[in-house]
Amino acid sequence: MTHQRLLMCSARYFRVDYEINPYMHVAIQPDVDAALTEHENIVEAHLAAGRKVEFVDADPACPDMTYTANAAVVQGTRAVLATLPAERAAETPHHRAWLESHGFEVASTRYAFSGQGDALACGSLLLAAHGQRTDNRALRTLARHLDYDVVPLRTTSSRWYDLDLAVAVISSGVLAYNPEALDAPSLRTLRGLGVELIEVAPAEAAAFALNLISDGHTVTMTSGAPRLAADLRSMGMTVTELDTTELRKGGGGIRCTALTLDNP
Numbered sequence: 001m002t003h004q005r006l007l008m009c010s011a012r013y014f015r016v017d018y019e020i021n022p023y024m025h026v027a028i029q030p031d032v033d034a035a036l037t038e039h040e041n042i043v044e045a046h047l048a049a050g051r052k053v054e055f056v057d058a059d060p061a062c063p064d065m066t067y068t069a070n071a072a073v074v075q076g077t078r079a080v081l082a083t084l085p086a087e088r089a090a091e092t093p094h095h096r097a098w099l100e101s102h103g104f105e106v107a108s109t110r111y112a113f114s115g116q117g118d119a120l121a122c123g124s125l126l127l128a129a130h131g132q133r134t135d136n137r138a139l140r141t142l143a144r145h146l147d148y149d150v151v152p153l154r155t156t157s158s159r160w161y162d163l164d165l166a167v168a169v170i171s172s173g174v175l176a177y178n179p180e181a182l183d184a185p186s187l188r189t190l191r192g193l194g195v196e197l198i199e200v201a202p203a204e205a206a207a208f209a210l211n212l213i214s215d216g217h218t219v220t221m222t223s224g225a226p227r228l229a230a231d232l233r234s235m236g237m238t239v240t241e242l243d244t245t246e247l248r249k250g251g252g253g254i255r256c257t258a259l260t261l262d263n264p
Contacts (some may be wrong), residue, residue, distance in 0.1 A: 007259040071095035075121040081109075082113050155182060175194055220254055
């Protein structure tokens, strides 16, 4: 069972200083105290689910650092660092230092790569998106350094700037996805993987429904997606729904705030 060890970062310095996805507007600033409460509630939900949460120190010069999923993608003791947009590049030395100091062998790519945001582990597969925030050439680095079968996918617009807004891994045999978020070849690929698929309505996906964390038993997800929550409960999952109103002003939800450290 994965997603039992997560890396997070405080939302203390969270704000919108720039616009690098369609959800960010510098004229609409988050309420920092409310964002902190949302973040603390996410941490508490992870702990209540039996997960271990570790923290990288926040940097006041890095307002998006609370979205630690974009730091890297990790498998076992290996990690491939993200190559973030210029506005977020100052985060990467913090991520490298934390990973190296905790025993991870760290590789990097010179091509744009959005870390775990665009690289979702599903059993022996790594669902890896390109075309928005990740360069297709970065996928070669993932294949070279990680022991996954890399499955390339392409999202259809900047609304789904990271794959974790379009697809969610519920377990090694179950995925949830928004069909409108993937191009036709990617849909064929996804539907040919031999896993159970839960279709999610575009309206719920746009409300960050798929930006969730599941360990195969407990799903931690945003509120405001009642159909997906009901579908998951009908499968026997324990579902915790949390408000992410303020955190979403930066374009991130629950999955964005945690880097999984225990992908086998």
